Amino acid sequence: MxxxxxxxxxxxxxxxxxxxxxxxxxxxxxxxxGTTTGASSTSSTSASSSTTSASTTTGGSTTTGGSTTSASTTGGTSSGGSALTNFTAITVDAGPAALNVGSGAYTATNVPYVTVTICAPGTSNCQTIDHILLDTGSVGLRLIQPVVNSSLLAALPNETDTASNPVGECYAYVDGYAFGSVRNADFQIGGESVANMPLQIVGDSGAFQTAPNSCSSGGGTYLNTVKALGANGIIGVGVTPTDCGTFCTVAGGSSAATYYDCPTTGCASVIGRSSSTTAPFQQLPNPVAAFASDNNGTIISLPSVAAQGVPILTGTLYFGIGTQINNALGSxxxxxxxxxxxxxxxxxxxxxxxxxxxxxxxxxxxxxxxxxxxxxxxxxxxxxxxxxxxxxxxxxxxxxxxxxxxxxxxxxxxxxxxxxxxxxxxxxxxxxxxxxxxxxxxxxxxxxxxxxxxxxxxxxxxxxxxxxxxxxxx
Amino acid sequence: MIKHKRCLSVLIAATTLALPVAASASLGGVSDSARIDAQRMAARSHSLIAASGSVSVHTMVLANGGTIRQYVNAVGAIYAITWQGPGKPDLARLLGPHFATFQADNASQRRRLFRAPPRVMRSDLVVQTGGHPGGFWGLAYLPQQAPAGFNPNAL
The missing domain is CATH 2.40.70 (Cathepsin D, subunit A; domain 1)
Incomplete structure (x- = not known):
């Protein structure tokens, strides 16, 4: 059929x-x-129209936008300056393999994905995770717990609160919510990195086993599986530097994000978390805002798509606006x-x-x-x-x-x-x-x-x- | 919603008075429950505004700046609510017994990565939600409890 x-x-x-x-x-x-793409054939748009020619001469690898080769994480080799590394590839495809197996199997549609690497802080205990949903409508890096390998998960330290208990978080999306632990990891995407960045492990075990009523009462689906989320994780690169801001600076405060005190008996009490937009963070930062540079925003560059669609579309996520030759605001x-x-x-x-x-x-x-x-x-x-x-x-x-x-x-x-x-x-x-x-x-x-x-x-x-x-x- | 201990005690007091919890503080509940909602949800302010005719509107401003309005009909029942704010309100409480319907009609299978806003369209319940993290909004109403000539577009 x-x-x-x-x-x-x-x-x-x-x-x-x-x-x-x-x-x-x-x-x-x-x-x-499948392997047919056709994705990169229609676009030759640089992220910055004003620097298209410049980037070719300096090896910035930015001129094709949708091409997988140009969007490699290693960047091009510069003939006259430093290699640009402020970008990573975006792929719009069928989604992680786990979507399309078992009960309720399906494939993704119109979901832009990127790949990230996380490490236990200061170590080489790392994991590269593909099919992270790239979301301009939210903020923060959140990973589905079973996606993270057990040795790495065990080595990711929990954030703790003033009572020395682990910190938990609920984060609301329009169609559901993510609940889990807040942990720290060294984070890398493309050529950018953040040491000791708070992220959320969604569907974590132990004290985080059960989402508190005050989380689930917002309604919608608990997005605690790859199938429910449609991705191995989600990276929110929206317009705010942290995921809660001043809404969470007082005990009991919340926005889309609500933070919890999580003793071994479970998470119940809502706690305040500083809205600091520079390290050390207490809230989940917008990962881009946490970079040492190229930290004022992003450019998503995807080619146009013919009416019938394509199996795989590839493009580029640039970090920073007006910070490099490949990310000028231009016109x-x-x-x-x-x-x-x-x-x-x-x-x-x-x-x-x-x-x-x-x-x-x-x-x-x-x-x-x-x-x-x-x-x-x-x-x-x-x-x-x-x-x-x-x-x-x-x-x-x-x-x-x-x-x-x-x-x-x-x-x-x-x-x-x-x-x-x-x-x-x-x-x-x-x-x-x-x-x-x-x-x-x-x-x-x-x-x-x-x-x-x-x-x-x-x-x-x-x-x-x-x-x-x-x-x-x- | 246990956000402030002071409000928790109010909540306990209210339930001790044998108000039926499911119906007391929600869509379809009695108008007094709007005031109780304000206490339970740690509202920063609460006002009662007499609207046109016999309809009255309770407005709550939450600690996070979000706004909730509860519309009360001539016999004192909440027939509609609207909300807007940086986070989602306690819909379980606001929708009361209708929350289960809201959840069931939007069960996980239907999401499947289509991140469409949950909604309910039934003869006795309409719920519409929308927005994204940092800016959520929605409304719910009971068509059969609404005054004659009710126009949801005017909420």
């Missing part, structure tokens, strides 16, 4: 709406992996955000003030009841226009600057190849009912928005290319 990739998508969405029905559809769909339009990372989208003449750009969302989520919804089991919620639609939303920063945010919306049911794991123009209506316009205050520009663009994410309180974050630019 031919297995349409969008059937996978719709299985996901169907399951959201009708869990029991979706399970029936889960078998018989092979991985969409990108800067859209500042509020502290929540919100921009204002304007769509069909309506201002949507709680809009955002989020590499961790698989699709464009927006409300337009005039666009035909998909029909058929498993396609509920997705848009199925009769022919590709050119949509022309704009994005307005809190600074009042406006940038076009146009894209082509494709038919989620018919546009994509069965083997595609990166598909462009995938849109879904996030509202509970097609006729329910209440939530027409938000437009989520998910991963497809990154295809064919260089998206800059600047961290709050940092000057990036001469402009203070928080902002997005493209």
């Amino acid at each position: 031919r297995c349409d990739p969008v059937m996978r998508l719709c299985r996901m969405l169907t399951a959201m709406l009708a869990p029991a029905a979706a399970i029936v559809l889960l078998s018989g769909c092979g991985g969409g992996g 990108a339009t800067v859209l500042t955000t509020d502290s929540a990372g919100y921009l204002t989208a304007t769509y069909n003449s309506t201002s949507l003030r709680q809009s955002f750009i989020d590499s961790g969302s698989n699709a464009y989520y927006f409300v337009d009841s005039a666009i035909p919804a998909c029909t058929g089991t498993g396609f509920t919620g997705f848009y199925c226009p009769a022919s590709p639609m050119s949509l022309t939303p704009t994005l307005t920063g809190r600074n009042g600057v406006v940038a076009p945010a146009s894209f082509t919306l494709y038919n989620a049911k018919t546009a994509y190849d069965a083997t595609s794991n990166a598909v462009p123009g995938l849109g879904a209506n996030p509202t509970a009912s097609p006729t329910f316009a209440t939530i027409n205050n938000s437009f989520d520009f998910g991963a497809p928005f990154f295809f064919g663009r260089n998206i800059y994410t600047a961290i709050a309180g940092r000057s990036a290319g001469g402009v203070n974050g928080p902002y997005y630019a493209y």
